[in-house]
Every structure is written in C-alpha cells, then in structure tokens.
Amino acid sequence: MAAEQTQVARAHPFDPDAPVAIDVNGLGVKYSLRFTRKTTVHRSFVNLFSRRKPEEFWALRDVTFRLVHGESLAVIGPNGAGKSTLLQVLAGIITPSAGTVDVHGHISSLLTLGAGFDPELTGRENIGLAGAFLGIAGEEMERRAPGIVDFADLGDFIDAPLKTYSSGMRARLGFSIATSVDPDILLLDEVLATGDQAFRAKSKARVQELIGSAKAIVLVTHDMSWVTEFCNRALLLEKGHVVADGDPEEVVAMHREHSARAKAAATVVPPTPAPAAPR
Amino acid sequence: MTISSEAPASFRSSAVRPGPIGLIAEGIREVASRRRLIGHLVRADVRKKGANTILGNVWWVVDPILQMAVYVVLISVVFQRAPFPDYALFIFAAILPWKWFQSSVSDAITSVTGADRLIKQIQFPKLVLPLASVVAGVVSFAFGLVALALLMALLYPHRISPMLALIPAVGVVQVAFTLALAIALSSINVFYRDIGNLARHAFRLWFYLSPGLYSVDQLREAGDQYGPVADILLLNPFATLFTAYRSLIYDGRPPDWAALGALLVVSIGLVALATLLFKRVEPSFAKVL
Numbered sequence: 001m002a003a004e005q006t007q008v009a010r011a012h013p014f015d016p017d018a019p020v021a022i023d024v025n026g027l028g029v030k031y032s033l034r035f036t037r038k039t040t041v042h043r044s045f046v047n048l049f050s051r052r053k054p055e056e057f058w059a060l061r062d063v064t065f066r067l068v069h070g071e072s073l074a075v076i077g078p079n080g081a082g083k084s085t086l087l088q089v090l091a092g093i094i095t096p097s098a099g100t101v102d103v104h105g106h107i108s109s110l111l112t113l114g115a116g117f118d119p120e121l122t123g124r125e126n127i128g129l130a131g132a133f134l135g136i137a138g139e140e141m142e143r144r145a146p147g148i149v150d151f152a153d154l155g156d157f158i159d160a161p162l163k164t165y166s167s168g169m170r171a172r173l174g175f176s177i178a179t180s181v182d183p184d185i186l187l188l189d190e191v192l193a194t195g196d197q198a199f200r201a202k203s204k205a206r207v208q209e210l211i212g213s214a215k216a217i218v219l220v221t222h223d224m225s226w227v228t229e230f231c232n233r234a235l236l237l238e239k240g241h242v243v244a245d246g247d248p249e250e251v252v253a254m255h256r257e258h259s260a261r262a263k264a265a266a267t268v269v270p271p272t273p274a275p276a277a278p279r
Numbered sequence: 280m281t282i283s284s285e286a287p288a289s290f291r292s293s294a295v296r297p298g299p300i301g302l303i304a305e306g307i308r309e310v311a312s313r314r315r316l317i318g319h320l321v322r323a324d325v326r327k328k329g330a331n332t333i334l335g336n337v338w339w340v341v342d343p344i345l346q347m348a349v350y351v352v353l354i355s356v357v358f359q360r361a362p363f364p365d366y367a368l369f370i371f372a373a374i375l376p377w378k379w380f381q382s383s384v385s386d387a388i389t390s391v392t393g394a395d396r397l398i399k400q401i402q403f404p405k406l407v408l409p410l411a412s413v414v415a416g417v418v419s420f421a422f423g424l425v426a427l428a429l430l431m432a433l434l435y436p437h438r439i440s441p442m443l444a445l446i447p448a449v450g451v452v453q454v455a456f457t458l459a460l461a462i463a464l465s466s467i468n469v470f471y472r473d474i475g476n477l478a479r480h481a482f483r484l485w486f487y488l489s490p491g492l493y494s495v496d497q498l499r500e501a502g503d504q505y506g507p508v509a510d511i512l513l514l515n516p517f518a519t520l521f522t523a524y525r526s527l528i529y530d531g532r533p534p535d536w537a538a539l540g541a542l543l544v545v546s547i548g549l550v551a552l553a554t555l556l557f558k559r560v561e562p563s564f565a566k567v568l
Contacts, residue, residue: 028294031566032566088399088565089292091401091402092290092292092402093398093399093400093401093402093565094562094565094566095292095293095294095296095562096292096293096294097294098294099293099294100291100292100293100294100295101291101292101293102289102290102291102292103289103290103291103292104289105288105289106284106288106289107288109400109401116394116396116397116400116401118323118327120323120326120327121323121326125323128319129319129320129323132285132313132315132316132318132319132320133316133397133401133403134286134401134403135284135285135286135313135316135403136283136284136285137283137284137285137315138315139283140283140284184288
C-alpha cells in the first residue's frame with residue numbers, strides 16, 4: 001500500500017540555488033528475513049529446503065528528498081517507520097537496496113556515542129581509537145584531544161582504563177568525542193540525555209552550538225518540541241514511505257492526527273497479533 | 280571548516296556496486312587509507328591479551344614450549360618412538376608457526392561479529408578487522424621467536440645456523456595464506472555463527488594431517504603404501520610451510536624456494552578471492568549483525 005505523499009509548503013525562505021547537502025533518490029532498503037540474527041548452518045539448511053519464499057521486508061521504499069545548506073530536517077513518525085534506518089543510510093552504514101544517496105560534505109553522526117570503546121585502554125587512548133574509527137587524521141585528533149578531555153571533565157580518570165569508568169563517565173567521554181568535530185552535515189538520533197544533570201545542560205548547549213554551526217542537519221526524534229524549536233523542515237515517515245514533507249508545524253499536526261487515529265483504531269478493533277517488526 | 284580526514288568526506292551510496300575488479304581495488308584502497316586504524320586495533324589487541332593474566336604476554340613465549348613438552352612426553356616417553364634426534368626442536372619448528380596460524384585465524388573469525396555495535400553505528404571499512412587480527416598475530420609470532428631463541432641457545436646450540444635469518448621470508452608466505460583464510464572466514468561467520476566451533480576441530484585434524492610431528496619423507500613413504508591419499512596430503516600448504524621452517528631451524532639448509540614461491544602465488548590469488556567475497560557481503564553486515 002503506497003501512501004500518498006503530501007507536499008506541505010516550506011515555512012522558511014527556501015533558496016533553490018543553495019548548495020545541495022544530501023540528495024536522496026528513490027531510496028529503498030530491503031531486509032531479507034532469511035539471515036536474521038545468529039543464523040546457524042542447521043537453520044539455513046532448513047530454510048534452503050523449505051518451500052517458503054525468502055521473506056523480505058522493505059524498511060524504506062521510494063524515499064526521495066533533497067536537503068540544501070541552511071535546512072534542518074526533522075524526521076518523525078511512529079515506531080518502526082524507518083527513521084533510524086534512514087539515518088544509518090545517510091551515515092553510510094547501510095547500503096541502499098534501491099536508488100542512490102549522495103552526501104556532499106563531511107558527515108558526523110551522534111549515533112556513535114561510546115561505540116568502539118575498548119575497556120582495556122585508557123580514556124586518552126580511546127580518544128585516539130575513536131578518531132581512527134571515524135577516519136579523522138592523526139594530527140587533527142591530537143589537536144582536538146585537549147578539548148575533548150576538558151569537556152568530558154573526567155579528572156585523573158582520563159589516564160585510567162575504561163573498565164574502571166562508571167556508565168555516566170563513559171557516556172560523557174563518548175559525547176565529548178562525538179561532538180568534537182565541526183561537521184558540514186550533522187545527524188542526530190535522540191542521544192541527548194546522557195550523564196548527570198549538570199552534564200545534560202552542558203551537552204544540550206553543545207548540541208545547540210553544533211546545530212548553529214552545521215550547514216545542514218537531520219534529526220530523528222519523538223520530542224515534538226525539538227522539531228518545532230530547531231528544525232525548519234520536517235519529514236513524516238510511515239511504514240517506510242514519506243507521507244509528508246514540509247513545514248514542521250503542519251507535519252507535526254499531521255503526525256499527531258495520524259497517531260490519534262491509529263490509537264482509536266487500536267482500541268476499537270480487538271487486538272490482532274501484529275507481525276513482528278524486524279530489527 | 281574542513282576536517283583533515285582519512286575517510287572520504289563526500290560519498291555516494293548506491294544499490295549499484297562495482298564489479299569484481301572494482302571491489303578488490305576498493306578493498307585495497309580502503310585498507311591503505313586506514314593503516315592508522317589497523318595500528319590502533321593491533322595495539323589494543325596486544326594490550327588486551329596481556330592484561331588479564333599474571334604472566335601477561337610472557338604466555339606467548341611459554342605457551343608453545345609447553346605444547347611442545349606435551350608432545351615430547353607423549354611420543355618420546357610414553358610411546359618411546361621419537362623418530363629423529365633432537366626431536367623436541369624438530370616438532371617445535373612446526374608448533375610455533377602452527378600456533379601463530381591457528382590463533383590468527385581464530386581471532387579473525389570473531390573479529391567482525393565482535394565489532395557488531397561499531398558496525399551498526401559507524402561507517403568504516405570492515406576489512407580492517409580481520410586484517411588487524413592477522414597483524415596482531417605477527418606480533419605474537421615475534422614473541423614466539425624469543426622462545427625459539429631460548430630453546431636453541433640453551434639446548435641445541437649446535438643447530439644454530441645463519442639460515443635462521445630466513446625465517447621471516449617463510450613467514451611472509453604464511454601471512455599471505457593466513458590472510459586469505461582470515462578474510463573469508465570472518466565474513467562467513469557473520470551469517471553462520473558455527474564457523475568458530477567448526478574451525479576448532481578442523482584445526483586439530485589439519486595439524487595431525489600436516490607433517491608437524493612427523494616428516495614429509497615419512498609421508499612420502501606412506502604414500503608408496505597407500506597411494507593417492509598421501510599425495511593429496513602433500514598439497515596441503517602446511518606440508519610446504521612446515522618443511523621450509525624445518526629446513527631452516529632443524530637442518531640448517533635453505534628451503535625449497537620453488538615450492539614456497541608457488542604457494543605464495545596461490546595464496547595471493549586466494550587473498551584476492553577472499554577480498555571479493557568479503558566486499559560482496561559487506562553491505563549486509565550492518566543489517567544482519
């Protein structure tokens with residue numbers, strides 16, 4: 001069932017000649033349910049000889065949009081609509097099954113808090129490791145290290161192995177590394193609640209600073225106040241399709257209406273076993 | 280503001296993928312541009328292995344010596360059948376490279392699946408993962424050579440010869456073969472998690488079928504009796520490698536360069552095939568893990 005797409009007028013003065021940051025064309029992402037998590041040889045032999053067709057699931061289908069410099073896009077939608085998959089494709093983590101994605105400029109995703117940390121290495125060594133994973137050149141990372149250490153504010157723990165850290169300290173270090181870059185394009189996925197109260201305030205300020213300096217932003221969130229506060233464009237995804245694209249206020253209103261309708265439908269119809277959403 | 284970067288800043292991601300040659304070239308480019316990441320991973324790996332034991336990295340020296348001792352007790356003392364003089368050194372020349380091969384490949388098998396969180400959160404060339412395991416293995420082999428030096432200096436000084444300096448040349452051939460297996464198995468393990476279990480048993484059988492505890496001449500003699508079975512066993516890369524190490528360490532003679540050269544060429548071909556396999560399935564990693 002292909003949903004109809006509503007084009008809502010953009011709220012902000014839109015410059016059609018602004019340089020393109022992200023160009024998504026007919027994007028589709030397909031998951032084959034044959035290789036779900038932890039397949040064993042036994043299971044796949046069973047699959048091979050069973051006559052069922054390999055099940056497929058399109059997490060995204062026919063997604064097309066173009067983001068230019070100066071735009072900050074909020075991606076909203078119900079759970080399982082494909083929002084996180086879209087961010088993963090934009091970050092280059094997932095390759096499209098159909099269509100193309102062109103990203104112009106250096107991308108930084110705050111999906112990456114604390115990924116790649118090695119518990120045996122010290123905080124300082126982990127900064128080097130994270131930089132290497134992100135593909136940031138050695139000298140560049142050395143230049144940034146003092147700033148990262150300062151912001152994470154870990155005291156002498158910075159030279160202790162990561163396994164001695166509390167989860168809050170780990171999150172602080174992850175956040176400091178992830179936000180130490182000045183990206184052209186910033187991808188955000190609701191990672192903003194980290195650490196204690198004081199650090200949370202500090203990190204929110206840092207994210208706002210990044211939002212101010214990035215040339216284009218894509219934000220995935222369930223917090224509608226973020227959408228209207230920080231974004232000048234919104235994209236509503238439902239079941240992998242773009243349902244609406246345009247002014248945040250209007251798209252948010254549409255999303256509210258749709259979820260209210262879904263809720264009403266769910267209460268009227270007796271609960272049927274929904275197909276499990278693949279991960 | 281521009282960020283100096285080892286990864287391409289702008290990129291195009293498309294359902295259309297390059298052909299076989301393009302994929303292999305892409306793999307080589309990725310690895311070349313991410314040398315520093317491999318260095319970091321190797322350092323972390325070496326550090327980790329030494330961290331949780333009292334003897335730390337000294338185990339790399341002690342471990343092959345203990346394993347050799349087990350075989351010497353079993354064959355010389357229990358069965359009373361040591362076929363060669365200085366039998367301990369004879370089998371040590373095989374155990375050392377075998378341990379290197381086995382630990383490199385086993386580490387590589389879990390290298391991709393072990394990095395599942397990273398793969399789902401950061402875009403980076405996954406080829407660096409099995410490669411780092413293989414490079415870390417080279418470091419541990421270097422430690423193993425310390426064990427060899429100790430053994431020869433203390434017990435077999437009469438076997439020391441200038442030929443020992445050629446061990447790295449044979450090592451290069453072994454690295455090429457190890458790399459092919461490491462790259463291929465690490466990608467298959469993403470889809471079939473049984474590879475690790477299977478490999479443990481396959482390795483044991485493989486070692487006993489290779490001329491490690493016996494000589495390649497004994498294998499040939501058996502071939503006269505049993506026919507083609509022994510000939511097939513002689514095609515085993517470790518028949519060539521063990522014999523080469525043994526010429527250098529035990530006999531003090533130059534190895535069979537022609538056989539080593541042929542194995543190197545085959546191994547490089549296998550590395551290309553393994554890289555192709557890896558690059559073909561790489562886009563699915565983030566979805567399957």
